[in-house]
Amino acid sequence: MPTLLAASTSVAFPVLTALVVTPALGALLLLLLPANRPEYFKQVSFLIAVVTAAMTAWVMVEFDTAGAADFQFVDSVSWLDNLGISWTLGIDGISLWLVVLTGALFPIAILAIDAEHSPKAYYAWLLVLETGCMGVFLALDLFAFFVFFEIVLIPMYFLIGQWGHGARAYAATKFFIYTMFGSALMLVGILATAFLTAAETGDPVTFDLVTLANTQALSTTAARWIFLSFALAFAVKVPLFPVHTWLPDAHTNAPTAGSVILAGVMLKLGTYGFLRFGIYLFPEAAVYFAPMLVALGTIGIIYGAIAATMQRDLKRLVAYSSVAHLGFIVIGTFALNTEGLEGGLLQMVNHGVSTGALFLLVGWIYERRHTREISELGGLQKPAPIFAAVFMVVMLSSIGVPGLNGFVGEFLALIGSFAAYRWWAIVAATGVVIAALYLLWAYQRVFHGPAEGDNAEMADLTWREGAIMLPFLAAIFFMGLYPKPVIERMEPAVDALIAHVERHVDDFSEPTAEIAPAVELDDLHGEGSDAEHGEDTSHDEDTSHSEDAIHSEEGAQ
């Protein structure tokens, strides 16, 4: 169970606060730069983002793997004393990889695409966005979390509205209103959590996440209502069916860097919120509503996949594929077992890598061809073979081909949800097939066939673009072939979360299934909550099994 180990793990340098504050200070610095030297804006903002990325890398290296269940590097400063609000940041195995992903994606997004106009404001907003995203992943205080969760809307709103294309004003406003509506009710939920807990225990009001999660003083009914208010906010952010409709508009009209960040980082704010705040704060309600969320996730998978198949716009296609991918994360998460949660977490990172890269590639196609209509593209493989090859790898990772990163996450998520919700998992698995269909079909139409007109002249990947793609490709292969370092850092935190749920929910035990490398379907048991295995013995077995499963897949390559 996570506890604040401030004394043992905090370091003299408040690195997490620095992670949050550095980009914001960078944005201020940009505002102070003289306007007549536009080339500085990109360089300075890139430098700031690289410094931040370097700090995340340092955190990753210094991160204590054995103690991944505990919050590390904790910074805590009082913020609003009268309400027990503090600026508390911490990192554990659940947030570690999302922070690393955020740190890595921002410099890439800044470097990859130049601002079309007003570079100063553009890069400043991107840096503000990074502050917000870092803050969400690191905040351990409900107030601070809400502040960051809301603040990310502003830069993204301006990025879509000012540097977007097409119906950008509509898309930006829709994005803002949808997400703000979700979080408006969450604010009431946050306040209700704090005040009701204080009323039950008689302690002063506090918004400290760890304290509230361990107190569990709320009545079942109250907790369920409050969980719903949180769930709505996160469902909009994820986005879950049926509150996903802002996503295709926002993605299609956003500038490329905006899409990369939106898909790579911002969609995870919702799934991360479910993990860190939904399940952790309201374990009973999470178990109670899990079937509903799994159902919505599955619907999202199938719906997103079918909708993606229909798209004529390449970017919109990728956007809908995000809806499907995020569905896998949700069903994995709400399977509430080690495999599912790990699969969900891995998939969050994987989706950030592969969909981020896909959006970049689509953006580069648009830069060259000024269209994203699939029907107007064709035969790009001939003039741009390297481009096509890179696109192919990234796309296969997005489909979830074994050996690439997408497979590991999806596989684990499906295993987890199969143990808990067998039929939903079977339906969800067909989503993988449809994903192969729409992505391969799109690839075929865009890259194969004869290249005519402008298509024949499309430039291949430049050195700079190749260098930008390199970290993506490295991550895709590394996490596909050897995910152990990633998984072993998240596993203690995931197990701790499940133990937390088991401790606070009387009739819940982790849904498990015996999974051996060559298991037959009939041997699987443990459906839903009537698992036959006690949680104590199954923990260690599960993890070793799941790793076996992964290794066996690697062997199959």
Place this chain on the structure above:
Amino acid sequence: MMVAQLLPAVERPELIWEGLLPVLLLGGGALLLVLFRSLVRALPESVAGQVAPAMGALSVLGMVLAGGFSGTDIPLGSVVDDLGWVTYLIGLLVVMAVVAWGVARLGLGLDATLTAGLALAAFSAVWRLWNDRLEIDGPMNIVGDQLGLDGFSLVFTGLIALAVVLVALLLDGYLRREGIDGVEMYVLMLLSATGGVVMASANDLIVLFLALETLSIAVYVMAAMHLRRGESQEAGLKYFLLGAFASAFLLYGIALTYGATGSTNLIAIRGFLDSTTLVDNGLLMGGFAMLLVGFGFKVGAAPFHAWTPDVYQGAPTPVTAFMASVVKAAAFAALIRVFVVTFGAYGSDWQPAVAVLALLTLLVGSLLAIVQRDAKRMLAFSSLGHAGFMLVGVQAASDEGVAAVVFYAVAYSMMAIGSFAVLTVVSGVGDRRTGLDDLDGLAQRRPALALAFTIFLLAQAGVPLTAGFVAKFEVIGASVSAGSYWLAIAAMVTAVISAFLYLRIVLSMYLGQADEDADEIRVPGAVALVIGVALVVTVGFGLVPGELDTITREAVPRLVSLGSAVTLGS
């Protein structure tokens, strides 16, 4: 029951002059100002440029004197102890020189300088009263049992004084641009502010009524002050007619309450209600209803809001800023003192009514704002939404609720003054160009102005890291803590709806195409200063809300019984 027995025999009330100083500075200053300017209509050419800076320097001295008189020590008196008188005097001279230079640099007129100086002196008095009197002696009565001095009245007095300073700076450039320069506007504003201060500290319904009339009548005239604009005349007339109507309701409410409780004194009423169970409370309920209508009109709560859009739109923009800050804050102060404190025991009777008012106000404020095409009118409707939020805090009827409303009033005043300051300069000569399309492309024409306006609008929408968010957070917190979940949810949903309205303005500033032959927007230095101050407060208390939060929590209204130590809390 014999009324005469309840009323104390007529005798000279005990006066605490220090406590009365802010009122005297604002009210007396207004009268002296009008006297001085009717004697000296125009300054001699030779000294015209030097008088205002000199007065600015003198007002620093005034702040020191007012602070020294009202507290046990002069402002920043610790400097004397630490570094000696010489250092303090040198420092004082330096500050005076800087202020004089600043006034000259901004080109402030004499009237605006004097008004701002008086208000600053009042603020300095409030500051010392808070630190030296309130912290030590606790709440007290300053004029018999008619006027009280507590943290609540002091915070509102300080807020009103600050708002007067900012609006005076706005008025200076505005009146000259419109060619209606004169001392009248400043005098009326000071008188109105006096009324507001008395309203916030009144312990008697009659005093409260007189203060409300002082506040209102001055504002009626201010709204109609732009003689060459039809809308301004219309606004003044509308405001006057409906305001007079509302005053009648209020007066009738006072009469009914008097009939039910036997007193117009809030202390006596509270004592009566606490100690007596009424068999038939029809009269009292009628009084509640009438009083609520009267206050509802003043705070601009639906369904008594019909005047708001027309008056806010028609009035000269700086006057609109004054109405949104001072008038609203003072009305909420009185509402809280009468309902939450005095009628606290009957909360279960009036809280549902306030809840309905809050809900209606929130809905009207957010829904009707969406369809507007004029930025000033939009902000008028959004002021309804804010009034609704503050009513949600009132409905909680708790110390937290009151603290939240005080916080909200401070935050909203600053956001509103900032927003209307931007509109003052954008609207150009004649206050004409306040339409949404007049804001098109402001980001290209005036990036800094557009950014400032965006921050004010986002703060009003309740975006975190602004004071507007903390204010909403506190109000919703108080509401949730009082168990009014549905009201809290409704308030948040309408906040999202009104976000749409603020985004529309932001969109037109950033995405709209600027009219090629639009006049250049001139931003006088004084207006830039106002925007800067409002911005610092809005963002500052958003980032570090602790200080203001502590102050608002200490600003609990108290009724102090005469001759006894019993303090009746809320």
